[in-house]
Structures are given as structure tokens and as C-alpha cells.
Amino acid sequence: MKRIILALALIASLQTAFAQQQVKSVSAAQKAVEKAVAASQDVKKGAKFDTWVKLGKAYIDAYNAPSGNGWIGASRADLALLMADDKPLSAEYVEVGGQQMLKESYATRDYYYNAGDVLQLIVITKPIYEDALEKGAEAYGKAQELDVKGKKTKDIREGLRIIEGKFVDEAYNAYTFGNLAKASYYFEKAAEVSQMEPYAVVDTSAIYNTGLTAWMLGENERAKKFLEQSVSIGYYGEDGDAYAKLADIADKEGNQELRQSYLEEAFMKFPQSQSILVGLINFYLTSGGNTDRLFELIGAAKANEPENASLYYVEGNIYLQLNDEENAIKAYRQCAEINPEYEFGYIGEGQYWYNKAVDLQDAAAAEMDYKKYDLIMADFEKALKACVEPFEKAYEITKDDNIKVAVCEYLKNACYRFSYDDETYKEKYDKYDAIVKAARQ
Template sequence: MKRIFLALALLASLQVASAQQQVKSVSAAQKAAEKAIAASQDVKKGTKLATWVKLGQAYIDAYNAPTGNGWIGASRADLALLMADDKPLSSEYVEVAGQKMLKEVYPTRDYYYNGAEILQLIVITQPIFPDALEKGAEAFAKAWELDVKGKKVKDISEGLRIIEGKLVDEAYNAYTFGDIDKASSYFEKAALVSKQEPYAKVDTSAIYNAGLTAWMLGQNERAKKFLEESVAIGYYGEDGDAYAKLADLADKDGDQAKRQAYLEEAFIKFPQSQSVLVGLINFYLSSGGNTDRLFELIGAAKENEPENASLYYVEGNIYLQLEDVENALKAYRQCAEINPEYEFGYIGEGQYWYNKAVDLQDAAAAEMDYKKYDKIMAEFEQALKNCVEPFEMAFEVTKDDNIKLAVCEYLKNACYRFSYDDPVYKEKYEKYDAIVKAARQ
């Protein structure tokens, strides 16, 4: 999860690398902000629209000033030239969300570079105002209140857009460093700013992430509020995850009818979602309900889309979860009958045999009786051989390089077992091992 958020943080903050960020010095930004604050508190100036627009912009400048002139996506070498007079106080290698990064410490901020020495994170350590973004949003809200003729709609909207984006950046930074509570707060603030008039471009991902992080924190009512809002506006998270989380919250509330409703609605929209599928199966098993309902749902989907091979893959997963291996394999193989270019039916069968081989290997390691051990090892080797053909079919038909590489990992491991005794498997092992090694370079 941390790696996903780190990648999203980079994408959310990414700017054009050639667009050097120009910010005011800390002293200049502080002086301008203090002047704007004083103007807003003046009896006469405080009634003017321009005063509040300037205050909002001054708070944005005050937020930006401590970040220096670096920008996300800039190379360390470029910044060393551009900021020749702004040297770091110290530098060290640290681990952030499982990734080794170079941390450079400046008086007001820390820069974090990835392995390619590209700036990936900027963390303000000495802000001019700890709540500059929130204060800026309040200033623009006041400006909008005074802008009865709509003269400053563009300026106010742009200010709110910038503030909303900075709040999202702060949320991802906090999550990356493991402060989920802080991240959740920033996501909520970003969602609120995104709704402010006249900007009013609702950030659906901020709403969802506020709910997701609240769920992670065990803040159930708050999580329910944001996740319900997310679903209502059509943002469901990855593979309908918002539904899965809402079902979990309903379960914790003891509302099994609502839990079932969330899961079934999610299954209709996202039949391939493993989290939803597992949630549904667990619901029927734990509630003593009839698992035939699962096949009613998948059957209805197949009637609507009889040529959709993915639905048979889902059916195979259902059977496998219910430990009906024969029907699971039958469903996986039907995928290829409907669409020979659909890789997941082959992958489903390959993973079944591979996982069975792993389980048998573990059982053999724990077995003390030699005869039983030999029997288990024979079953292990047969299961391992059984996974090769479906995985090779998946390798041949998939157009996705990531899937191809993942399948190669399985094939390399499976073929290695027999590579010393069988030239056919040796050739296969060398082929897939070479692909994996090339991808890692």
C-alpha cells in the first residue's frame, strides 16, 4: 500500500521538469503576508474584494517560500546548478516507504531524491505559517463572498485550485512517512477546498482517500461518511474497493443486510474484484447463507455478456474459494474456449497447480514417514509440471509486459526443478530465466 501511495504522490505532484519553480524568499513572503493580514484587519480595507484576494495569494506564497526553488521531477544535478547559493546543511541515505532515498536537509525543508537522483518529495520543516493553506482557503472564501459581480472568479478559482493541490501533496507526503492520521486530515481538507465556489471541481479521489485512511485508522463513522459520498458520486476506488470497505463497516455495525447489499452491488459493477469476491464468499459462509446466490449473480452477468471470458475466470475463482477444484479448472478452461487470447483463464489454472505444488512441498518437508514423503513428492512434481503448460499459454497470448514477466517468474521456478534431469525443462528454464534477468537490469 505504501508503494502505491508513493507512486500516486509522485504523479499527483509531477510538474513539467523544465518549469523551474520561482518562489519568494522566506523573509519577503513573510513580510508580504503580514502586510496582507494587516490590510484584512483594517476597517476600510477589510471590506474590499482585492484585499482578500491578495491575502489568499500571500498565504500561497508563504506556503511555497520554505520549499525553495526545487520542484518534483527535477534532477539533483540541475538543482545544484540552479540553486548554487542554496546549499544543503547535510545529506544522508534513508529508507522511505521501503525505498532507499537521498535526503538533503535545508534550513526550511528536506528534499528526498530517488535512486535516479530525481527529486521525489519536498517536506517543509520550518513553515512561515503552519496553517497557510487553510488560511488561504478562508481568504478566498471571503473574497468570493465579496465578489458579487464576479470580477475575480478566475483569480479565486486559481487560488483554490493551487491550495487544493498542495493539500493533496501534503496528504501523500504524510501517508508516505506513515502518519495516516495527518494524511487523512489533509485529504479531508483537500476535498472541502475542491468544493469551494467558484472553483467547485470536486476531488473525488481526495474524498475516497479520506474515507480509506479513516477506515485504516478505525474511525468508522468518519470512514462511512466519506466512502458513502465517494460511491454516491461514482468514485469506487480500485476494483470497487469503496464497496468492500463499506461492507466491512456494515459488518462491524452488525448490519448484515447492508453488508450483503454493498457486496452484491459491487460484484455487479466489478465482477473481477478479488476483494469483493472474497468478501461475498465470506459473507455467505459466515452468515450461513446459500452460496448459490453467487452463481445466480455470475449467471446473470454471463447472460448479459455471453462472450465475456472474464466472467468464467471469476466463476473459476468462486469455485476455487469454495474448494471445488474440478469446476474451478473447468471454468478457467472455458475462458480459452470463448476467447483464446484471454490470458487470465490460463493464469488461474497455472496458479492453482503452482500453489498446490507449494503446499505439497511444505507437507513433504513436515512428513517423517519415508513412504508417505515419496508419495507427496511425486504429487508435488506432477502439480509443478501441470502448471507449466497453462502458464506458457498465458505467456504467449498476453500483451501486458508486466503480466508476461510475472508469468516468467512462475515458469522459471517451476522448470528449474526439472532442469538438471530433463533437457526440455532445462531449455525452458534458461529461456525464462534470461527474460527475468534482462527485466531486472
């Protein structure tokens, strides 16, 4: 779910990221549609493909007209100059998707500007036709049916491409404002239009997002239809998420065999996916199955890629989930043996010791017996010190600045505990604290 929200900023910013275009006035666009509709209903004109191409274009213009002459990516200052005669009726700051934005309302639309005063969202509030895009797609479909010699293939394809993009825009706008049902509808329409001839590009993300939003709405049959279609064309979502959702639906339907099949297939394709791994472990623990099957799967993956250090990291995570701490650490350490430049084995071991220290600290806080308390605190300090070395190795190895900062956060917290009594830890704490502070500026 997070991934679709993260994708929102990028995809929504592309909805009409072109240079400024003059749109028709609302009245002119409406008259053009009425004229084109009349032509399509005429016996002679309605038999010509060009009539339907014009109708499709008229509906696109009618969809665009209420949006005004602003465009995504334009600065508020530029639009104030370019649209001097078209001023907003009101303006207010609102929160959209956790982000504060300036909302300027016009007679037919709202413009949303981000903190940099850049237009980020256009929401049509008074459309000429509620179903302009649907009607436009139908018109182009009719044109394609009549254009047997392909004379207007280019125009029809371009019209369908524009309409599909507009449906995607509407879907992300709806998602931004929390209207899942509307978002799911528009994703589905985008998927349908993308498959229409002669466009026929198949918008895989629209198909997947239709299934994802349907799953979020609890529409399991519809979700299954689109997620299965997504998987069949090789679009699996982030880290095999489509499989995870299909497995969840199978579980709700009581089909444990199908649930297992989805999870195992996903694991073979995405062995590093935590959601798939946890799903598999939960399946075997709750179904009474043999967890040895997990190691059969990881063993098969290692046989195919013996030099893939990440598979040993996954194996460590499996052991950790099954509370086999000794073998978890062993697997994490094997990562470095396979690939000395692979940081996640060190991170896995560091997190194990750090989390163990946190658990021991909590246990000590709840212990009323002083002797037992002292013993627990001794183990706590031992575990906390044990996380420092693997985290430091991860810091040295990784080339990812975000990982460096995350590792330094762990190291800063761990070293602080001993910084008042040990000069070495004091130096380490100062070093990692400075890195974290610099990253936050």
C-alpha cells in the first residue's frame, strides 16, 4: 500500500506535464460535442469513421475545458500572469495526503500548489459531462470499427492514449483524496482503454492497481480477477505483492492449497520479500505444515544461485522467525563469506543483537528481584555491545547513503549507553551522532 502512495507523487506529476496549452472555453467545448453528437446520429455521417474520430476529440476537449489553462509543474506566479483574467474565487491551505497545499478554487476546478508554489494537482469540480472520457473512448472504438482500411489509425491511437492517461490521472487524484472506490473504477477504465485497438499497449500498472484497490475495498472476486491478470502478464507489484494479495484472498476463501501455491511461487521469484517470507512462515505455522518446506525452497534457490549472498540473508530471517537464533546468526555471517561487499548479512546480525538488547531492557524494567535484574542487565549490555561490530562493518561496506544513516542511528543509540564510562564508545557515539545530525539538516 505504501508503494502505491509513494508512486502517486511521480505519476500524478506526469498527468499533464506538458507546456501550457490553451483549452477551449466551456461553452465552445460543449457546443462542439453537441455538434459532433448530432453528426454521429445522422444516417450518412454516422457511417463515416471520421465523424466518430471528431466526436472522440470533442469529448476530450470537453473533459479538458473545465481544467483551465494551468498545467502540472507550472509555478503559481507564472499562472497568475498568464491567467490574469481568470482569478480564483477563494484560496485556503489544506492537507492532502499528509502534505500541506494551497488550494485555489475556480468556478470549474481546484488547483493545488505544493510548498514550492508549484501546481501539483488539478481537480475538476464542475465537468461539462460526467462521462466525457467514457464517451470519448466509445467514439474512438466506433471509429476503429468503421475504419477498416486503417486511414485514421494514428488519430484513434492517439485519442485512446490521451483518454487512458486521463483515467490514470483521475484514479490517482481519487486515491490522493481517499476515495478508493472511485480510484479503483478509474484504474479499471484505464486498463480497459489501454487494451483497445489500435492502441493496445496494456497498462500493466493500471491492471495491478485495479486489483490492489479492489482488494483494499474487500471486493475479493474483482481483486482476484485483476491480480491474476497482472501476474499472468508478468507484473507482480512491489516484491511480489500481487501474489501476497492473491494468497490472502485464497486464505479468506478457505483454499489453503491455492494460498500455499501463490506464496511458494512468489518466494521463488522474490526470495528477499519480507511480506512473502512472513506469509509463508505464517502459513506453515498455522496450517500445521512442515516448516522444513521453507528450507527446501531456499535450498532450491541457493542451488540455482550459489553466489547470491542475499539468499543466506533470507535464510537467516527464516531461522529468526522460527526462533532459531544460533542458525540465524550463522546464516547472516555466511553472507560475508559469499560476498564480502554484501552489507545485509551484517545488518541482519546487528539488528538481531540490538533487538535482543531492547527485549532484555524491557524484561529488566519489569523485574522486581534485584539479583535477577542485575543478571538481565549484564546480558543486556553484552547484547548491545555485540551489535556494534556488525553494524560498523555494514557502515563501511554499504554504498547507499540512506543505509549508512540508518545504521548510524543504531550505532549512535548503542554507543551512547557506554559513552560516559568508556572513551572508545564516547568517540564512536560522537562520530555517528554527527553523521545522523548532518543527514537531518
